[in-house]
Amino acid sequence: MIRFLRLAAPALAVLCVCSALAQTAPSQTAQPQPLTAMPYSPSLDVSDLDRSIHPCDNFYQYACGGWQKKNSIPADQASWDVYAKLTNENEQFLWGILQTDATAKDRTPVQQKVGDYFAACMNTTAINADGDKPLQPALDRIYALTNRADLLAAIAGLHHDYPGSSFFSAGTTQDDVDSSTIIAEVDPSGLGLPDRDYYLKTDAHSVKLREQYTAYIARILSLAGEPTPQANAQAADILRIETALAKASLTRVQRRDPHLIYHMMPVTQLQTLTPAIDWASYLAQQQTTGAPAITKLNVSQPQFMKALQTELTTEDLDSLRAYLRFHLLTAAAPFLASPFDQTHFDFYSTTLRGVPAMPPRWKTCTRAVDQNLGEALGQEFVARTFSASMKAKTQLMTEQIEAVMQQEIQNLDWMSPATKAEALRKLHAIRNKIGYPDHWRDYTALKVTPNGYFGDVIRAYRFEDARQWNKLGKPVDRDEWGMTPPTVNAYFDPQMNDINFPAGVLQPPLYDPKLDDAPNYGNTGATIGHELTHAFDDEGRQFDSKGNLRDWWTPEDAKGFEKRINCVRDQYAGYTIVDDIHINSRLTSGEDVADLGGTLLAYIAWKKETAGDHLPNIDGFTPDQRFFIGMAQWACANERPEEERVQAATDPHSPPFARINGVVSNMPQFQKAFDCKAGQPMVHTPTCKVW
Numbered sequence: 001m002i003r004f005l006r007l008a009a010p011a012l013a014v015l016c017v018c019s020a021l022a023q024t025a026p027s028q029t030a031q032p033q034p035l036t037a038m039p040y041s042p043s044l045d046v047s048d049l050d051r052s053i054h055p056c057d058n059f060y061q062y063a064c065g066g067w068q069k070k071n072s073i074p075a076d077q078a079s080w081d082v083y084a085k086l087t088n089e090n091e092q093f094l095w096g097i098l099q100t101d102a103t104a105k106d107r108t109p110v111q112q113k114v115g116d117y118f119a120a121c122m123n124t125t126a127i128n129a130d131g132d133k134p135l136q137p138a139l140d141r142i143y144a145l146t147n148r149a150d151l152l153a154a155i156a157g158l159h160h161d162y163p164g165s166s167f168f169s170a171g172t173t174q175d176d177v178d179s180s181t182i183i184a185e186v187d188p189s190g191l192g193l194p195d196r197d198y199y200l201k202t203d204a205h206s207v208k209l210r211e212q213y214t215a216y217i218a219r220i221l222s223l224a225g226e227p228t229p230q231a232n233a234q235a236a237d238i239l240r241i242e243t244a245l246a247k248a249s250l251t252r253v254q255r256r257d258p259h260l261i262y263h264m265m266p267v268t269q270l271q272t273l274t275p276a277i278d279w280a281s282y283l284a285q286q287q288t289t290g291a292p293a294i295t296k297l298n299v300s301q302p303q304f305m306k307a308l309q310t311e312l313t314t315e316d317l318d319s320l321r322a323y324l325r326f327h328l329l330t331a332a333a334p335f336l337a338s339p340f341d342q343t344h345f346d347f348y349s350t351t352l353r354g355v356p357a358m359p360p361r362w363k364t365c366t367r368a369v370d371q372n373l374g375e376a377l378g379q380e381f382v383a384r385t386f387s388a389s390m391k392a393k394t395q396l397m398t399e400q401i402e403a404v405m406q407q408e409i410q411n412l413d414w415m416s417p418a419t420k421a422e423a424l425r426k427l428h429a430i431r432n433k434i435g436y437p438d439h440w441r442d443y444t445a446l447k448v449t450p451n452g453y454f455g456d457v458i459r460a461y462r463f464e465d466a467r468q469w470n471k472l473g474k475p476v477d478r479d480e481w482g483m484t485p486p487t488v489n490a491y492f493d494p495q496m497n498d499i500n501f502p503a504g505v506l507q508p509p510l511y512d513p514k515l516d517d518a519p520n521y522g523n524t525g526a527t528i529g530h531e532l533t534h535a536f537d538d539e540g541r542q543f544d545s546k547g548n549l550r551d552w553w554t555p556e557d558a559k560g561f562e563k564r565i566n567c568v569r570d571q572y573a574g575y576t577i578v579d580d581i582h583i584n585s586r587l588t589s590g591e592d593v594a595d596l597g598g599t600l601l602a603y604i605a606w607k608k609e610t611a612g613d614h615l616p617n618i619d620g621f622t623p624d625q626r627f628f629i630g631m632a633q634w635a636c637a638n639e640r641p642e643e644e645r646v647q648a649a650t651d652p653h654s655p656p657f658a659r660i661n662g663v664v665s666n667m668p669q670f671q672k673a674f675d676c677k678a679g680q681p682m683v684h685t686p687t688c689k690v691w
């Protein structure tokens, strides 16, 4: 399970073939073309500054104000930032590869799969001509359910055959307590809004959004043939069911506590919680034929499963059928004819996030290939963009930053030797994965055709679903990656105890081989430090060197950690995101601590790397100033207010301005570099420091 990312995690469950990533990028020009080479922009650009702002008043605005003026949000985008811009360039580059792979004569098996998947997705004439026909067999299956017993039994088949997780989801994961084992897990699911709080909040904005959501449900049901009055009534029923499930779900902050979402139990105990589902039969249907029966599993939220039992047994049959039809439709809509795709977009992107226009088709299809055949397409990407010297330099930076972390842990004045020994053991066990996997995923068993996009989507869903279930009973593959190589993001995985940097995030304007160390350590170095610090944030610190959930802290040291993280929580809770919405710093403190610790580690590593060198001023800035400007400029962003509201409710990361100002205002090194004085906004009192 991947928990900690540098950027907002795309809202995708492992088994979900949902809509395209919400955070990724748009086109800069009216008619973009495929790129044959990656464009270059430097990782420190003085023309991105806003020199009318004093750096000690608002460093983020100073470092990024010029960028913000030059980079208005494209019409197909909820927000626009340095990472999104690079993502867009990667996508344009992949587009060129895919166009070639779609039409070339002599293709490798990998080129055939990615090229044909892309071609089928691009063929909107065929997709539109099909309407919702490809989904009809599944919809008919639901219409044919005329009694409750049949309906409850049918959920297993629907989960196995189609994307979309009505009511709950089931899958596999590493065992929190024994990370060498893969277990089955059942989780809450089946809410169409981004978070349980959307169903429960009573402010005017939330009430209106629920009305808009209900209208969306009715619209998509009527597109599939339901007469309008029935569709309207069913939409109200569906909202009622989802609200009951939302009430029984843990909040995002609660879910940050691994103990609250760990309840290993025999399948028989789950059977007692939710007798409406025949769990032995359900689980057998998810697994491949011949796999040994599952006898125990993690039920992450038992209270939810109890509430589910009530819904499944007290809601009338028509409401439950409508709920199943809607969840099938809303998951499939992006892959169906234009009216479905457009309706889905209108609600989830325009209403919810403020995005005016759909992305161009090439972008949707490039993302679809990346999502479903990412390690096939990734091979083509890496061969063209990621040199051995880039890999070597970023590997070296990672090792240097780990060495600094070791020194910092050894020097902590608030931690006992016993806890330090465990922390160092964990640090030394962390694996660094840079660029791309050592072994590429084998897609041989996945059939892809250039005609019939929906068939490709469903086969890709089943391929991935089977791949996940097949992990049961086998050793954990520690070489597996949770992101594809072109991804502009990075993560720490507490159970694998590894940090992962795809090739996509190690390019200009992030890692910049043309520039000197100051901005590179400020930017990429701080990202490496960020992921490393996640191993020791409020969640990560609960896992040991083997990736097991085990408390290795003395009570006194745990108290010391809490005191320090509370300093950060108090500071960030003071920042406003949009309107009167403040940062929920109990949700964001893991990321905030990673931002703070990561920047400090990178700064120390840079100082060591360049010790004794004479570093010149460049463009009128000292080396220290350039380190901090480089660090800030990864975060330059513009966001729509609708998107800011969604992020405030769902994103464990603070908004960009806080991710920069919150960090530098706690760093005396920054204050010295820019000569900031006590009382200025970029000098936070007290100075918070965790790592």
Ligand SMILES: [Zn+2]
Pocket: 004, 005, 006, 007, 530, 531, 534, 591, 594
């Ligand atoms: Zn992070």
